[in-house]
Amino acid sequence: MRTVAGQVFVLQVAVVLLIVVAASTALVLQARHDSSREARNRSLAVAESFANSPGMVAALRSPDPTAILQPRAEQVQKESGVDFVVVMSTEGIRYTHPNPDLIGKRFIGHIGPALRGNTVVETFTGTLGPSVRAVVPVVDARGEVVGLVAAGITIDKVSGAVERQLPLLVAAAVAALLLATAGAALVSRRLRRQTHGLGPAEMTRMYEHHDAVLHAVREGVLIVGGDGRLLLANDEARRLLELPPNAEGRLVDELGLEPRAAALLMSGRAATDEMHPAGERLLSLSNRPTDRNGGPPGSVATLRDTTELHALTGKVDAARKRLTLLYEASVRIGTTLDVVRTAEELTEYVVPRFADYASVDLLDAAVTGEEPGQRTMDLRRLAVSGIRDDAPLFPLGALITFSTSSPQGWGFYTAEAAVVPDLRNFTAWQTQDPNRARDIVAFGIHTMVTVPLRARGVILGMATFWRSEKPEPFEAEDLSIAEELVARAAVSIDNARRYTREHTMAVTLQRSLLPRVLPEQSALDVAYRYLPAQSGVGGDWFDVIPLPGARVALIVGDVVGHGLHAAATMGRLRTAVHNFSTLDLAPDELLAHLDELIAAIDREEEVVAGGHKAITGATCLYAVYDPVSQRCAMARAGHPPPALVHPDGSIEFVDLPVAPPLGLGGLPFETAEFTVPEGSSIVLYTDGLVEKRDRDIDEGLDLLRDALRRANRAGRTPEETCQTVLDELLPGRPSDDVALIVARTRVLDRSRIADWEVPAEPSAVAGMRAAVTERLTDWGLDEVAFTTELILSELITNAIRHASGPIRVRLLHDRALICEVSDGSSTSPHLRYATSTDEGGRGLFLVSQFAERWGTRYTAEGKVIWAEQLLPGG
Numbered sequence: 001m002r003t004v005a006g007q008v009f010v011l012q013v014a015v016v017l018l019i020v021v022a023a024s025t026a027l028v029l030q031a032r033h034d035s036s037r038e039a040r041n042r043s044l045a046v047a048e049s050f051a052n053s054p055g056m057v058a059a060l061r062s063p064d065p066t067a068i069l070q071p072r073a074e075q076v077q078k079e080s081g082v083d084f085v086v087v088m089s090t091e092g093i094r095y096t097h098p099n100p101d102l103i104g105k106r107f108i109g110h111i112g113p114a115l116r117g118n119t120v121v122e123t124f125t126g127t128l129g130p131s132v133r134a135v136v137p138v139v140d141a142r143g144e145v146v147g148l149v150a151a152g153i154t155i156d157k158v159s160g161a162v163e164r165q166l167p168l169l170v171a172a173a174v175a176a177l178l179l180a181t182a183g184a185a186l187v188s189r190r191l192r193r194q195t196h197g198l199g200p201a202e203m204t205r206m207y208e209h210h211d212a213v214l215h216a217v218r219e220g221v222l223i224v225g226g227d228g229r230l231l232l233a234n235d236e237a238r239r240l241l242e243l244p245p246n247a248e249g250r251l252v253d254e255l256g257l258e259p260r261a262a263a264l265l266m267s268g269r270a271a272t273d274e275m276h277p278a279g280e281r282l283l284s285l286s287n288r289p290t291d292r293n294g295g296p297p298g299s300v301a302t303l304r305d306t307t308e309l310h311a312l313t314g315k316v317d318a319a320r321k322r323l324t325l326l327y328e329a330s331v332r333i334g335t336t337l338d339v340v341r342t343a344e345e346l347t348e349y350v351v352p353r354f355a356d357y358a359s360v361d362l363l364d365a366a367v368t369g370e371e372p373g374q375r376t377m378d379l380r381r382l383a384v385s386g387i388r389d390d391a392p393l394f395p396l397g398a399l400i401t402f403s404t405s406s407p408q409g410w411g412f413y414t415a416e417a418a419v420v421p422d423l424r425n426f427t428a429w430q431t432q433d434p435n436r437a438r439d440i441v442a443f444g445i446h447t448m449v450t451v452p453l454r455a456r457g458v459i460l461g462m463a464t465f466w467r468s469e470k471p472e473p474f475e476a477e478d479l480s481i482a483e484e485l486v487a488r489a490a491v492s493i494d495n496a497r498r499y500t501r502e503h504t505m506a507v508t509l510q511r512s513l514l515p516r517v518l519p520e521q522s523a524l525d526v527a528y529r530y531l532p533a534q535s536g537v538g539g540d541w542f543d544v545i546p547l548p549g550a551r552v553a554l555i556v557g558d559v560v561g562h563g564l565h566a567a568a569t570m571g572r573l574r575t576a577v578h579n580f581s582t583l584d585l586a587p588d589e590l591l592a593h594l595d596e597l598i599a600a601i602d603r604e605e606e607v608v609a610g611g612h613k614a615i616t617g618a619t620c621l622y623a624v625y626d627p628v629s630q631r632c633a634m635a636r637a638g639h640p641p642p643a644l645v646h647p648d649g650s651i652e653f654v655d656l657p658v659a660p661p662l663g664l665g666g667l668p669f670e671t672a673e674f675t676v677p678e679g680s681s682i683v684l685y686t687d688g689l690v691e692k693r694d695r696d697i698d699e700g701l702d703l704l705r706d707a708l709r710r711a712n713r714a715g716r717t718p719e720e721t722c723q724t725v726l727d728e729l730l731p732g733r734p735s736d737d738v739a740l741i742v743a744r745t746r747v748l749d750r751s752r753i754a755d756w757e758v759p760a761e762p763s764a765v766a767g768m769r770a771a772v773t774e775r776l777t778d779w780g781l782d783e784v785a786f787t788t789e790l791i792l793s794e795l796i797t798n799a800i801r802h803a804s805g806p807i808r809v810r811l812l813h814d815r816a817l818i819c820e821v822s823d824g825s826s827t828s829p830h831l832r833y834a835t836s837t838d839e840g841g842r843g844l845f846l847v848s849q850f851a852e853r854w855g856t857r858y859t860a861e862g863k864v865i866w867a868e869q870l871l872p873g874g
Contacts, residue, residue, distance in 0.1 A: 009184030016180045020173035038158040039132035040121050046080045047136040047151035048119070050087075057140045060087070060147040065095040066103055074098070081157065083128055086150040087138075090115055095147075107150060111135055114148050123155075130155045219302050220283075223290075226297025228252055228266045240303050241278060261285060268299040275306070282307045322481055325353060329485050334492025337499040339367055340382055346463065346489040347385035354481065355465035357386035357445065359393060361400055361408070362453070362461035366493070369500030372458055377402045377409055379461050387469060392439035406432040407450045408462045415459055417451040417483050421473040440466075447473040451486040455494035463489065506564050507532070513571035518544050522814050523552040523627035524682075524743040527718035529726055531738040533688070538737030539566030539618070540686045541574050545581045548857060548866045550748055550814045551626045553581055556639070556684040556739055560617035569601065573618065573662075584857035587622040587635035588669040591662070594620060595637065598663030618662040621684055625676065627748045628812065632682070633673040637662045640690065640697070643683035643704060644676070649712050651705050678747040681718065683708065688736035689729055703729050718742040752779070752813035760800050760807060765793055768809060779813050783872045787850040788819060791867050794847050795821040798865075802827065805862055816852065816868045824862040 050056070050073070059068040065087065073085040073096035087095040092107045113120045113135075120135040133152030137145040220237030224230055228251050233243055247255055253262045261276040264287055271287045284304040291297045333345045343360040350358045361379035365372045381398045394400050402409040405428045407418040420429050423437075423446050430437030450464040463486045467474065474482075510532075518526055526544055539559025547553050555577050559566045576597050580590045598618055619639040625632045634642065634654065638661030641653040657670035676682070683704075690700025707728040711721040721742045730738065754775045758764050769789045776785045792809060799807045805824020812818040847854055851867035858864075 009181070009188060012180040012184050013177065016173070016176045020176070023173075032155075035155045035158045036123065036132060039153045039155050040123075040134065042080065042158065043082055043132050043151045043153050044119065044121055044134040044136070046076060046082050046085060047134040047149045050076050050085055050151065051136040051138045051149035056138050056149075057146055060089070060095075060138060065147075070096045070100075070103070072096075080151075082151050082153040083131065083157070084150075084152050086152075088148045088150065090145055090147060092148070107148075109133065109135060109150065111148055115145055117143075117145060126152075126154075128154045219304055222265065222301040222303070224252055224265050224268075224299050224301065226268075226291070230255065231298065237303055240281065240283060240305060265299065265301055268297075280307070281305055325481065326484055326488070330488055333485075333489050334495070337496045337503075339369070339493055339496045339500060342489065342492045342496050343383035344385070346485070347383045350465060350485060351385045352387055352469075354478075354485070355449075356468045356470060357384070357391055357393060357466035359384040359464050360453070360461065360489075361402075361464070362493070366460040366497050369497050369502075369504055371501075372460060377404070377412065379408075379412075382461075386466075391445070391466075391468075392436055392443050393466075394436075402462075403432050407448070408432070408464065411450050411452045412459060412462055415452050415454055417449065417479055417486075419474050419476075419479050420448045421475070422446060423448055444468040449474040449479055449482050451479075451482050453486055453490040453493060455490040458494070460490060460493060460497070506567060509564065510538075510567040510570070513567060513574060514541060515543055519546050520815060521546045521550075521552050522748070523550055523625055523746055524554075525718055525746065526554075526741065526743045527722045528742075529722045529738070529740045531688075531726070531730065531734055533562060533734055533737045538562045538688075539570045540688065540737035540739040541570045542684070542739045542741050543574055543577060544741075544743075545578060547581065547624060548584060548855060548868070549626065549818060549820065549864070550628060550812055551624055552743075554623045554625070554682065554684055554741060554743055555620065556686060556741055557618060557620035558639070558686045558688075558737070558739070562737075569618070572601070573597070573620070577622070582855075584855070586671055587624060587633050588671040590622050591620060591635050591637050591659070591669040594618075595662045595665065595669075599665065602663055617664075619687075620662055621656075623682065623684070625682070625743070625745060627746055628753060630675050630678065630745070630747055631673055632676045632745075633671050635659070635669050635671045637669060638664075640685065640687055640701075643685075643708060645681040645683065645708050645712050647677055647679040649709065651708050651712075653701065653705075676745050678745055680745050681708075681712070681721065682741075682743045682745065683725075684739075684741040684743075686737065686739045688734050688738040689725070689740060692735065700729070718744050748812065748814060754811040756809045758796055758800075758807040758809055762797070762800060765796050765800075768796055769793060772809075772811065775811060776817075781813070781817060781872065784817055784869050787869060788817065791819055791847050791850055791869075792821065794844065795819070795865050795867070798844075799823045799825075803862070816870055818866060818868050819851075820864050820866045822859070822862060822864040826858060826863055 053072070055068075059065050062068055069087045073087060077083075077085045077098060084098045086097050086107060088107045088111070089095065092111050094103050094105055094107055097103050109124070110120055110122060114137045117137055117139065119137075121132065123130065123132050125131070131152050131154045133150055135148055135150045138147040138149060140146050217234070218236060220240045221232070221234045222230065222237050223232040229249055230243075230247050230252055231249075233241075233247055237243065238247070241255070241257060243255055252265045255262070257265070258276050258278060261278070261283070264271055264274065264276075264285065268289045268291075269287060270289060271285065273284045273286055276283050276285050282305075284306045285301060287299050287301045289299045329346075329349055332349050334342055335345065336342065339362070343362065347358040347360055359381060360383040362382045363372050363376070364378070364380050367380060367382060379400050379402065381394050381396055381400060384393060384396050386393075402412065404410065404413060407420060407429050409432075410416075410428075411418050423429065424441055429448065445466045445468045447467045448464060450462055452462055453460040463482075465474070465482055514530060518528070521544070524544075528542060528544075530540065530542070532538060539561060541555075541557050541559075543553075543555040545553040545555065555574075557570070557573060559569045559573070573594060576594060577590065580593050585593070619637055621634065621636040621639040621642060623632060623634040623642070634656055636656050637659050641656055643651060644654050645651050654672070654674070656672050658667075659669045660666050685704075687697065690704055691697045692700070704725065707725045708721070710728075711724045714720075716724060722740055725740060725742075726738070754772075756768065756771060758768055769792065772788055772792055773785045776782060776788060781788075788811075796807065796809065799821050803823035803825035808822045810818075810820040810822070812820070844854075847867055850869070852870050854865070854867035856863055856865050
């Protein structure tokens, strides 16, 4: 009953009950009135009818009226439904009565008026209850009253209609109650849905709270109907929009609002935080339609005064843009360790974000990586960017000499930035080049700021920013932004400068350690390529070393890592290989010596590092090719296998015995020896050629095989083959150093080879001298015949006297004349200086004097003593 719905239900029930009671009362009262009237009418009608019936007067004057009238009275009583019909004399004595015992007795009632000729109708309470009776006179022909007739009926007898109508009345009342109950239930359900089950007190409290909140909030609230009329406006909305007091009920476009705001409120369009002016205020307006989900047509709008917030937001946005500009600059400027590229990144970034044109001018020393020395105003324009390419600024690469009165010159000497807000004033900035200054102003450039590029206390150059399309001149805030941008770029440029200097030094060192030109030799047609890695100096190296007997050694290696340490280690290994190769060691023996050298380097590094274990990893492949025998001996230490391209086009990767990299120790190195057909190509390389982060070595070897196959089919030279391989396997700059050697084999013509077996007898020496002289004459080398005879005589004599086994003599006519004497002894002769009294010891001394160079190499059968002489003509 505490809810509005319950109270409505009680009210409806009370109304229905009141109506039923009122209807029942009215019905009873009306029924009683009708019953009394009906009883009067019926009793009167019966009495008058009976009194005026024929023969009534005669019966009254007869001697026995009762006998005549009693039957008639009973019949009339029965047919009319009255309770009694009594005929009496003028004295009131009854002639008839329903109760025969009362006949002859006096009638009880008022008969006086009837005796005077009037009709009497009265209500009385008799033995049968409330009754109505009528007394009517019986008049003869002369008008005299001769008797009286009374008829009566009880009121209850004529009230049966009320009793018949009461059930209908009760049914109607019940139906009305049921209908009221159903209606009350529907109303209650609707009210509960509308009021969310809230009671009157809660509804009142909620309304009061909502009304208080509506007018207390600092946001304006407007409710607009579907017809565009203002339905509600809270106090804040009235204040912000300056609405009149009678604003509710009026059309929105009649309230004097800003047209766009009024149009939005009238349209019912959804909007969020749209900015609309309202006098001196700037309002944020949000609008939402109310007809969603079956709601009433119209819209609800909220208003906020954002005037101060907008001003503050403008400052915040400016600060945010500045921070964003500086943050992005730190990410996009200085991505490489290249001075020129860093300067270009600065100019490209600020255009058009900060300026319409930008330029960077540096000292030449800073560009080349040197330390800037004495300050000079000769600056090189290293980078320039702009929204157009036809600006009349100094061109890229120009050497500019700024005057001390110009902003650039003043900033360079004072290390402070300068702003020229309006270039059209032609102040000191135009003294640098007046004609160009006029062209700049005529072009539309109207403001400038210049900032020195300063890093670690050193001025490297100047950065200048210009505006033409942007109408705002450079101000103090722009100057601070420019200084921060240039400061970040200056550090990156200085880092790039220092890197350039160190890189140049490292590259210079590395280039000095690598072979600059290949030595002259006839065994191989050699071409090579060396590509440094993106990270700079590495440890890849190669070499081509001529060996005695027209042989040539090919070496390729890779020191793990990059930088000066790797380059220095590579130089030490290359020097060591040169030294070991002079001993004419087998490939496996040479690698064993290199392994010991790497171990010694690691021990030195460990001492320097204070006991920290250091490992200098290095790989190497050493090959020796003999153009006389067409044999090639190879050994490798952790290096990729070489490729061998046969003259028929077939390609194989030589299966050399596997050994660990240098410096790790463990397994011994092994030499593999095989025959190489003339015209074959031996391809040596480092792992940077075939291995990458996104490509394993097997895939790289397949690509190398395909490149070599295409180069061989095209009949390309070793130089062309090198370029083809690099173009196909390394289209860009490699991530690791790459060394590549392509050596096409040659064979020494058999006509240029002379070979004899010498008996171990001193008398055989003279015959050998004659045979050698004859062969030299055939080769056209008569000029060296005497010295050759002398050299061979000494070498053969020593072999006969001191060695054992078969003695052989071989002459090779190559770029030099090579004399070789081989025997079965492993004892090497030694050069010594004989005194004046010694009988021997002068032979090798003479050999060393007449030969260009000489030496000993060991073979599986013994040794070979060789000597080289220059050919006539050098």
